[in-house]
Amino acid sequence: MKTKIKPSIGMIAAFAVVSMCGLFIIFQMVIFFLHHFTNLSLPWLTMSNMTSQQSIIGTSITVAFVMLLLKVIPAFSLRVYRTIQFKHRLLSCRDNVLTTTINKQFSLYGNRVVVINEPSFVALTIGFFSPIIIISSQVIQHFTKQELESILLHEYHHVNMRDPLKKVIVDLFGEFVFFVPLMKRLTAYYHTKVELLADRFAIEMMKSSEPLGFAILKLAKLNVKERSSYFVSGFTEATNNYRIQQILEPDEEIRFSVFQPRSVSVSIIVWSLNIGLFISCLSSEVLMHTIL
Numbered sequence: 001m002k003t004k005i006k007p008s009i010g011m012i013a014a015f016a017v018v019s020m021c022g023l024f025i026i027f028q029m030v031i032f033f034l035h036h037f038t039n040l041s042l043p044w045l046t047m048s049n050m051t052s053q054q055s056i057i058g059t060s061i062t063v064a065f066v067m068l069l070l071k072v073i074p075a076f077s078l079r080v081y082r083t084i085q086f087k088h089r090l091l092s093c094r095d096n097v098l099t100t101t102i103n104k105q106f107s108l109y110g111n112r113v114v115v116i117n118e119p120s121f122v123a124l125t126i127g128f129f130s131p132i133i134i135i136s137s138q139v140i141q142h143f144t145k146q147e148l149e150s151i152l153l154h155e156y157h158h159v160n161m162r163d164p165l166k167k168v169i170v171d172l173f174g175e176f177v178f179f180v181p182l183m184k185r186l187t188a189y190y191h192t193k194v195e196l197l198a199d200r201f202a203i204e205m206m207k208s209s210e211p212l213g214f215a216i217l218k219l220a221k222l223n224v225k226e227r228s229s230y231f232v233s234g235f236t237e238a239t240n241n242y243r244i245q246q247i248l249e250p251d252e253e254i255r256f257s258v259f260q261p262r263s264v265s266v267s268i269i270v271w272s273l274n275i276g277l278f279i280s281c282l283s284s285e286v287l288m289h290t291i292l
Contacts, residue, residue, distance in 0.1 A: 005157070005201045011193045014186040014258075015170060021183060021271075022173025028278055029069070032062040061277060072175045080168070087126045090134050093117050098137060106149065109133065109156050115140065121222055123151050125158035128165045133158075143218065146211040153202035154212070163194050182259075182267035189258050192242060196254060199243055203250055213247040 091114065098115035106113065116122065118136035125131050133155040139148060158164070174187040203209045242254055 005197055005204070007161075007197060008193065011190060011197070014190040014193070015166070018170055018177070018183055018186050018190070019173050021180065022176040025068075025176040028061075029065045032065055068176065072172075076172055076175060079171075083126070090114075090116055090118075090122070090126070095137060098140065102135075102140070106152055109152060109159075112156075112159055113152065121219065123155060125155045125164060128168060131159045131162065131164055142222075143215060144211075146206070147215040147218070150202045150206055150211040150215055153205050154198045157198040157201040158194075161194075161197075163198075167191065167194070180267045180270050181263045185258050185260075185263060189256055192256070196242060196246055199246055200250070203247070209247040209250050213244070216243055216247070 093116040095115045095117050099113065102113050102115055103109070103111045112131075113133045113135065116134060116136055119138060120136065121138055121142075122134060122136035123139055125133055133152065135148075135151070135155075139151065143151065170187055170190050174183055177183040199212060202212050206212065245252075246254055
């Protein structure tokens, strides 16, 4: 059984760009915090010899970084806590009989499916390091065997790709660069592509887009809401327009308008200003020696 479909270059690039930009902001934080809150002296850092004007800039940036940490860390920690709490709440509703039946019926998923007694639609992959698939009893009752299999295949792809963990990484780094408009668009692009990739896996494994298409149409009638507040990869996520487009035209590449002129222009200006301010607080002498 083919276990996954390789992500596209654009998807990999989005993950890499958001992650590297986020790491660069964290690197800046470490440098400024070391200077302002410790006596550690770095041979290539001459903040202690800055002019009063540069010192004001450096201090202002440090204050901004402190405010950013106070914004990101508590909110992000709360989301992680709620995700863990959400998982425990779902597992407390586990139906052992249905779980055993489904895992025997779909043995290729390696006993990673958990069925819960829940009157609403639930189909998601949850867990950062050992992800599992959770579906509700309503899914079994209201969907045909083929539709159920397409839903499980979608979630199985999330399991094998470790998508919940990757979403945590992208979201965290994206929060650190929230002031760059393009980063937000790249993060949204990555999330959408993750779901479309799982859909494509289900279509290829079923050798037809019909079961998945009927499942999505049924979901639309049920008016199922997304659980975007949790770090999960769920069947109800991603824009339905893109999903339907892929089902109707499975051989066509879905196009996204990520790089809008205004967003790109503002992002370049903001990011250039950030780098310029950071360099202004470092030793220009070392930079010259490196270049020459």
